[in-house]
Amino acid sequence: MARFIGEKMISVGILDRRPIVRAGLELFLAGLPDLRFAGHTGDPGKVVSLVRTEDVRVLICSLSHAVDVLRETREHCSELAVLVLSDVPPDELVVQAIRSGAKGHLQADARRAEFLDAFRAVATGRTHLSASLAEQLIDKREGPAKAPHETLSEREFQVFMKLAQGSSAVEIAKSPALSAKTVATYRSRVLEKMQLTSNSDLTYYAMKNRLMA
Template sequence: MIQIAIVDDHAIVRTGLRQFLGEQVDLRVAGEAANGREALELVRQTPVDVLLMDLSMPGQGGVEALQAIKARYPELPVLILSGFPASRYAPTLMSQGASGYLNKECDPQEIVEAIRVVARGRRYLSAEVAQLLAERALGDGGQAPHEALSERELQVFLRLARGEAVGGIAEAMHLSVKTVSTYRTRVLTKLGLASNSELTHYAITNGLMD
């Protein structure tokens, strides 16, 4: 029996997934969480074989949660189920340890197949994600500027784009204000932007924010 934890900030999504996955004879939903911090607590307390996680969540979102979870539980498969197109995040997240990336518009049966694959210690690559990874490896595919950001830079970028202040970001990420300011400068430079408002516009234009 594969024990699954569902991480999504929408209760209706968690309920739907729980019901659907519960119909599979080899799958069992062991717990639910609404954000990354709750997911970490859940994994500490409950035996989990696969973490099925959204990206866009309040507080600690999926990008930060993936980093934190893989740092503590490197062998735990994390399967991303997101409303964002794979082209926006999949290559970066796969390089950071995600075991697979699915769009919420996929066939529900594909979610089941992906869970079974990653539970065996393998990665699940949809045709779209496989193509994206191949293009990145070959240096083809017109990499967007934000795809060149490091993990920390991407986290700071997304928080700034949501309107969070540098001080608040520093506290949330357990960094100094000076360090966050340095990341901000790097992000602006790499993206060729000049202000936080331009960061927000970039994130919206490139589909990185709801």
């Protein structure tokens, strides 16, 4: 028999662009007590409608959409608790999501018990951090502050330098390993992490910090 928190089960929704991930999470949630699967979407633009229509209390959100979704739902769905799910080790983007208002973070390979603990925590206003993210936050607090460009991954830094040198997204996408959509994603991440707004800002930053001649 399903157990309850207060008088209601925790209503959980999913935002992830990958259908197989959404289907897997739906199946997983169906076997957890205290929870009611409310629906899923792969379109960030439909999150507010999903949350309002299905009275979603906790939204499992893929890392790539987290910051944008938090901005969108802050005004329209202030009671929503966003739980960020990532399948890569936590990086600066995860930290940014937490700072933007996400109530928790889980690795995709977390155990069943941790998933349930996370849902219960964020649904009652508490924060749940994965062990790997908690360690990273402690390291950041104890260690020296990094320059913005030092927070970029290797590929992000490569895209940053090409943009700073004046290459367009189309030109960068000529690389066999990158598509125009991927470049656009990297550019958004770079600007977000470095707290800049344009390619000219990237150029100025690179010159100021002597990253290019």
